[in-house]
Amino acid sequence: EPEVTQTPSHQVTQMGQEVILRCVPISNHLYFYWYRQILGQKVEFLVSFYNNEISEKSEIFDDQFSVERPDGSNFTLKIRSTKLEDSAMYFCARTGDMNTEAFFGQGTRLTVV
Amino acid sequence: GENVEQHPSTLSVQEGDSAVIKCTYSDSASNYFPWYKQELGKRPQLIIDIRSNVGEKKDQRIAVTLNKTAKHFSLHITETQPEDSAVYFCAASIMTNAGKSTFGDGTTLTVKP
Numbered sequence: 001e002p003e004v005t006q007t008p009s010h011q012v013t014q015m016g017q018e019v020i021l022r023c024v025p026i027s028n029h030l031y032f033y034w035y036r037q038i039l040g041q042k043v044e045f046l047v048s049f050y051n052n053e054i055s056e057k058s059e060i061f062d063d064q065f066s067v068e069r070p071d072g073s074n075f076t077l078k079i080r081s082t083k084l085e086d087s088a089m090y091f092c093a094r095t096g097d098m099n100t101e102a103f104f105g106q107g108t109r110l111t112v113v
Numbered sequence: 114g115e116n117v118e119q120h121p122s123t124l125s126v127q128e129g130d131s132a133v134i135k136c137t138y139s140d141s142a143s144n145y146f147p148w149y150k151q152e153l154g155k156r157p158q159l160i161i162d163i164r165s166n167v168g169e170k171k172d173q174r175i176a177v178t179l180n181k182t183a184k185h186f187s188l189h190i191t192e193t194q195p196e197d198s199a200v201y202f203c204a205a206s207i208m209t210n211a212g213k214s215t216f217g218d219g220t221t222l223t224v225k226p
Contacts, residue, residue: 042217043202091156
């Protein structure tokens with residue numbers, strides 16, 4: 001059973017559109033992460049989020065991306081104006097505290113057409 | 114930043130044989146090394162991890178070794194079975210921020226019955 005639930009499982013969007021990917025923790029986790037995996041490639045870190053703030057982000061996480069926890073529960077990744085190269089699997093992950101491994105959600109497959 | 118290299122990119126073994134996947138890392142500050150198994154279309158799942166205060170860890174048919182001096186770590190799978198077929202990723206991180214990992218490129222393991 002996944003430690004976090006992601007919705008939707010698959011999202012198809014037109015280039016230039018905004019998308020919001022959601023991550024719902026099952027219990028009260030503190031640390032969240034978003035990763036991206038382009039088809040057939042490695043898993044890449046995007047951003048870490050702690051205490052309702054971004055704690056670290058990668059070079060991939062440019063101004064097109066944003067994260068928030070709007071209602072204290074769901075954790076969202078927004079891509080403002082999608083590009084073809086944003087097509088990938090996006091995984092939300094959590095750790096219980098800083099010293100434990102990351103557990104990944106099932107992922108959202110984003111297809112930009 | 115951290116750079117993780119993983120070899121080989123593909124590995125094919127006969128059922129019952131052993132499989133070895135090797136990784137190197139560049140940042141001497143990294144002290145936590147998880148290994149993930151990813152089946153097609155699924156999320157990465159942690160199968161074993163090792164922290165820098167130990168040189169080896171074993172869990173049934175899976176073992177990991179770590180050489181901090183050489184910045185090498187390896188995954189060993191013995192008595193391979195067809196269900197071991199998957200993509201395996203090594204990763205490196207700092208234990209106080211274990212959710213943020215740098216992944217290797219992955220190894221596609223095929224176990225032939």
